[in-house]
Amino acid sequence: MRRDQLEPDRRRSARVDPGADRGRSGGVLFDAVLLDRDGTLVEDVPYNGEPEKVRPMPGAREALDRLRAAGLRLGVVTNQSGLARGCFTAGQMGRVHARIEELLGPFDTWQVCPHDDGAGCGCRKPAPGLVRAAAADLGTTPGRCVVVGDIGRDMTAALAAGASGVLVPTPVTRAEEVAAAPHTAPTLPAAVAEILRRQAAVVPAVPGTAGTVLVVRSDSAGDVLVTGPGIRAVAAHARRVVLLCGPRGRAAAGLLPGVDEVVEWPLEWIDPNPAPVDPQRIGRLVRRLAAVGADEAVIFTSFHQSPLPLALLLRLAGVPRIAAISDDYPGSLLDVRHRVPSGVPEPERALSLAAAAGHALPTDDEPRLRLRRDTVPAAPSQLGPPGYVVVHPGSSASARACPPELAARIVRVLADAGHRVVVTGGPGERELTARVAAAGGTDLGGRTGLAELAGIIADAGALVVGNTGPAHLAAALGTPVVSLFAPTVPFGQWGPYRVPTVRLGDADAPCRDTRSAGCPVAGHPCLAGVDPAAVLDAVRLLGVPTSGAARAGADGVVGADDMGGGPPALAVPAGRGSGR
Numbered sequence: 001m002r003r004d005q006l007e008p009d010r011r012r013s014a015r016v017d018p019g020a021d022r023g024r025s026g027g028v029l030f031d032a033v034l035l036d037r038d039g040t041l042v043e044d045v046p047y048n049g050e051p052e053k054v055r056p057m058p059g060a061r062e063a064l065d066r067l068r069a070a071g072l073r074l075g076v077v078t079n080q081s082g083l084a085r086g087c088f089t090a091g092q093m094g095r096v097h098a099r100i101e102e103l104l105g106p107f108d109t110w111q112v113c114p115h116d117d118g119a120g121c122g123c124r125k126p127a128p129g130l131v132r133a134a135a136a137d138l139g140t141t142p143g144r145c146v147v148v149g150d151i152g153r154d155m156t157a158a159l160a161a162g163a164s165g166v167l168v169p170t171p172v173t174r175a176e177e178v179a180a181a182p183h184t185a186p187t188l189p190a191a192v193a194e195i196l197r198r199q200a201a202v203v204p205a206v207p208g209t210a211g212t213v214l215v216v217r218s219d220s221a222g223d224v225l226v227t228g229p230g231i232r233a234v235a236a237h238a239r240r241v242v243l244l245c246g247p248r249g250r251a252a253a254g255l256l257p258g259v260d261e262v263v264e265w266p267l268e269w270i271d272p273n274p275a276p277v278d279p280q281r282i283g284r285l286v287r288r289l290a291a292v293g294a295d296e297a298v299i300f301t302s303f304h305q306s307p308l309p310l311a312l313l314l315r316l317a318g319v320p321r322i323a324a325i326s327d328d329y330p331g332s333l334l335d336v337r338h339r340v341p342s343g344v345p346e347p348e349r350a351l352s353l354a355a356a357a358g359h360a361l362p363t364d365d366e367p368r369l370r371l372r373r374d375t376v377p378a379a380p381s382q383l384g385p386p387g388y389v390v391v392h393p394g395s396s397a398s399a400r401a402c403p404p405e406l407a408a409r410i411v412r413v414l415a416d417a418g419h420r421v422v423v424t425g426g427p428g429e430r431e432l433t434a435r436v437a438a439a440g441g442t443d444l445g446g447r448t449g450l451a452e453l454a455g456i457i458a459d460a461g462a463l464v465v466g467n468t469g470p471a472h473l474a475a476a477l478g479t480p481v482v483s484l485f486a487p488t489v490p491f492g493q494w495g496p497y498r499v500p501t502v503r504l505g506d507a508d509a510p511c512r513d514t515r516s517a518g519c520p521v522a523g524h525p526c527l528a529g530v531d532p533a534a535v536l537d538a539v540r541l542l543g544v545p546t547s548g549a550a551r552a553g554a555d556g557v558v559g560a561d562d563m564g565g566g567p568p569a570l571a572v573p574a575g576r577g578s579g580r
C-alpha cells in the first residue's frame with residue numbers, strides 16, 4: 001500500500017533527488033513547462049533536418065522568456081520518428097535543435113523519442129515517458145509540470161504522466177482533440193500568460209494569519225475532496241479550522257487533513273433535493289454558526305453555486321470577515337470578493353480563494369488532493385496483492401455514470417486480458433455492481449463506506465470511473481484513473497487532478513456544458529460509445545501490469561524506459577549546452 005500517498009507530502013524530497021526542493025523556484029503550482037516542438041515552438045516542417053528551415057511560432061521567444069523570468073524551467077518533449085525512418089540523422093537533428101536554441105533561448109532539458117509507432121516504446125507520445133523523463137531530468141515530478149502542445153497526443157501524454165496540459169491548436173488540430181483538451185489557448189503567448197496567471201493566483205498578495213476559521217464546502221464527496229488543498233492552505237495559518245459541509249459530503253470531510261471539527265448541515269440553496277426553507281431551522285443554523293466563534297469564514301463553492309445566502313447567515317452569526325468567489329454583487333456580505341475565470345481546476349480555484357483571503361499552501365505541502373493517513377483502512381485481504389483494477393460504474397449523478405452494459409463489457413475485457421477486477425459501488429448500487437461484476441470481477445458493491453473505498457482504491461493499479469467522487473479519491477491516493485468523463489461540466493475543471501489519467505468518452509457530445517444531473521440526450525451517447533478495448537489500452541498506457549505485480553510509482557519519477565519494456569528515449573543535448 002502506498003501509505004506515502006497519505007502522508008504530509010514529503011515525497012519530493014524523499015523520492016526525487018535531494019536537491020529537488022531547490023528546484024521549487026517556479027511557484028506553488030509548477031516548476032517547469034514542457035513544450036512540444038513542431039507546431040508548438042516552431043512551425044511544423046515534416047521531418048526537418050535543416051537548421052535554416054526553423055521558423056519560431058509567433059511571439060515564442062518573448063513568451064518563453066517570460067517563463068524563464070518567472071523561475072520556471074523549460075523542456076522540450078518531441079516525437080522525432082524521422083530518426084527511425086532515416087529521414088534525418090541525429091547530427092542533423094542536433095543542428096536543428098541548436099538553431100532552435102539560438103532563436104528561442106536555452107531549454108533545460110530536451111527529451112526526444114526517436115522511435116516510430118511500431119517500436120512499442122514507452123516514450124512516443126501519447127505515452128507518458130517523455131514527460132516523466134523531462135520531469136526527472138529537471139529534478140521534479142510530472143505533477144509540477146505543464147505540457148504545452150498542439151495535438152491530442154501531447155495532452156494524452158501530459159495527463160497520463162499526471163501533468164497539466166494546455167493545447168494550442170493549429171489549423172491541423174482535429175476538432176475532437178480541441179474538445180477533449182483539459183485547457184486550450186489560442187496562441188503560445190496566451191498559453192504562457194494563463195500558466196503564469198494560474199501560478200500567481202494561488203499566492204496571497206497580503207499573507208494573513210487567523211484564529212478560528214470556518215471553511216464551507218457543501219454538496220457531495222467529490223466537491224469536498226477537491227477543496228482539500230484550499231482548506232489545507234487555510235489550516236496552515238489558522239489556530240482552528242471548522243468545516244461546514246452537507247450530509248452528502250460528511251464522509252469525505254472526515255478524510256481531509258487540516259480539519260479540526262465538522263459541522264454537518266444541508267443548505268437549501270445548494271442541495272440538489274432541497275427541503276423548503278424553514279425559518280426556525282435557519283435560526284438554528286445561525287445559532288450553530290455563531291457557536292463556532294469564527295474570526296473568519298471562507299466559503300468555497302462550485303462555479304454554479306452562490307455563496308451569498310450563507311454569507312448573509314454568517315453576518316447574522318457575527319462572523320467579522322467573510323471571503324468567497326462571487327460574480328453576483330455581494331454588497332456588504334463579503335469582505336473578500338474573489339473572482340475566477342471559468343475552466344480553472346477546482347482545487348486551484350479553491351487555492352486561489354484561500355490566497356485571496358491571505359492563506360497559501362506551505363512550500364512543503366504539494367497542491368494535490370490528500371487524505372488523512374489515519375482515516376484509510378487497509379484493503380480487504382480477499383483482494384490479494386495490490387495492482388488490481390477497480391471499476392466503479394455508478395455516479396452521484398446519472399448523467400455522469402457509466403452505462404451498466406458498457407461497465408460489464410469493460411470488466412470482461414479487462415479480466416480476459418489478465419487483470420484482477422474489483423467492482424465497487426454505494427449501498428444503493430448493489431444490483432448494478434452485481435450485474436457488472438458478473439462479467440468477471442469481485443463484487444464489493446454496497447460493502448464500503450467512503451473510507452473503505454479509499455482503502456481499496458489505494459491498492460489499485462488503476463480506477464475506471466466516471467466523473468464522480470471516487471475519481472477524486474483516486475487522485476488523493478495517487479492511483480491512476482481511466483476517466484469515463486461525461487462532458488456535462490468542463491474536464492479541465494473537474495477531471496482528476498494531478499494524477500495519471502486517461503480521458504475517454506465523446507468530449508463533444510450534446511450534453512457538453514449542460515451541467516445536467518440526468519443525461520439530457522437519449523442513449524447517453526457521450527459514454528455509451530466508449531470501446532472497452534480503449535479502456536484496456538488506457539490501463540496499459542497508465543502502466544498497470546496484468547500479472548498483479550505492483551506497478552511503478554504513480555506520479556513518482558519513472559524513467560521512460562521503465563514503461564512498456566520498449567527501447568529507451570534519447571535525452572539529446574542541444575548543439576550548445578542545454579543547461580543540463
Ligand SMILES: [Zn+2]
Binds near residue numbers: 114115
Ligand atoms: Zn520512443
